[in-house]
Amino acid sequence: MRGTLIYIGQRLVLIVFTVLVVSFGVFFIVHLLPGNAFVSDRVHGQALQILLHEYGLDQPIPVQYWNWLTGIVLHGSLGVSLYIRGLPITPLVLRELSVSAMLGGAALIITIGLGVTFGVLAAVRQNSWVDYLLTTIAVIGYSVPSFVIASLGILIFGQWLNNLTNGVIYYPEPWTGTYGTLAELSVPAIALGFYTSGQITRITRAAMLDVIQQDYIRTARAKGLVDRVVVLRHALRNALVPVTSILGPTVISIIVGSVVIENIFGIPGLGKEFVESIFQHDYNVTVGVFTIYAVLIGVANLGVDLIYTVIDPRIRY
């Protein structure tokens, strides 16, 4: 237990270090970008200098970074928006984070559900048509870009089925509210989750095939356990260990994919904000979103490593 705590501590230090490096790197990059947030306002000369001074943009970059950092640590503030001048970023970004988290969470559930189910089915029926069908779906899953799946979803649910059923089945688009209804969430979440489910199917299948050949499975069968119990209780639990190892990359894939999906469906989340902030030269928002993503990925990876110990008690830190 003490070892685990020390391990978590070390990991947290590494996360903090990574977040610091990443945020400084991004801070540095966005301030090197040509143009500034006030270009569209056609402010020039002295007026521009006054504006830059007001937002502290005339100071050297390290000084600006230090101010930004102390702002977070002391006030929990990520600064103010430069595009919508003076708007505090923190509440805005946190609201968008909750929207993205809802979408990403739904996609994660779909990904793991689909991936593990398909993987187990394919392994149990190895070399049958079920296996071939499911593995083919898996390869298609991680080859077809998520925006293609999303477009297909819009085409099928938003148009074809809508016309066919005279509007009974209708996929509304774009999102109207902040959080969206369950129906509005469905197509984006599936489009987002389908891509990563392919990799999970693949790994689950390979791991299940590995486990099923082992002696304790034969023992379980020999003592007369029903197939379902053998597969779900005995085999799946051990097969989940390698599956857990790609949960970290899966979360990163979903975060990356959400940027594209949110822009297609007009979902007011972090990914949409990121792209807009780049186009609007809204530096503080860009840096803020980046920092949140870095924290998110660090925590997700740590969480995955801790899930290991739950699934496989042999693993200790």
Add this chain to the structure above:
Amino acid sequence: MATAITNPTEFEYAGGTVAREQVSLWRDGLRRLRRNRLALTAGIYLILLVVVGLISLVWTPYNPNRIGTCETYALPGGGHPLGCDDLGRDSLSRLMVGTQVSLAVGVATSVIVLLVGVVVGLVAGYFRGPVDAAFSLLINIFYGVPPLLVAVALYVLLGAGLVNIIIAISATVWMDMARLTRGQALSIREREFIEAARAGGARAGKIVFGHILPNALGPIIVQATFVIPVAILTAAFLSFLGFGVPPPRADWGGMANEGLPSLQGGFDPYILLWPALALSITLLAFNFFGDGLRDAFDPRQKR
């Protein structure tokens, strides 16, 4: 089975009279690759794709950038088998030209990643200690940020352009290669023949590039082929978000982006459909081909 044998070497082998012909690792791998029909089909498709890309350099049915070649939103048919886009540009011509960007990004990124990843991995794995610690920390930091966002930031910093896209994508996908090579170097450097080379007075450079690298080449090449679809996908994401090659040049991600409004509006899904299909099939082919290569040249690795 005996009736089906037509190849004399196979006959001898089956009869057990003659020892199997000695083949190099590469020829052995090639033979395994040729037996994999899926990988072979994918390979043929990719060769065709390269041919289309080369043809499009000198000839396309219409000028891909000429506005008003036919009616805007013209559906497939007549002189325009794939129809026209929102500006009346011929979709087939644009699709052909788009091949260039995807292939260029995929191959160039793969080469850059190969060079950077292999050098970093070999150096970190061979010298170990503080060098390894420094590189590993760097790799971990790069793993800590979502790759697409880094690519966007770099792209905006460097400015629009094909070369900058390649640099931006390379910066986000080199880590897997470095980590793989490092692991290989770590394990190979402990083997006897490396010790023998060192005892014989070989210098570090000779050991790393003359002894370790050739023995790690199989998995490295397999990894390099998997970089290609990842790079093409990332490039498509980038240009779909509006960070692609500058217009009017056609690329698949950008074409899909331009087609999205007419799909959402519900009047012409084809503008988006063609680049989406082209991208999907190409990525599928690269993945199948990569799988085949891995099974052929890196049989010990299981996934």
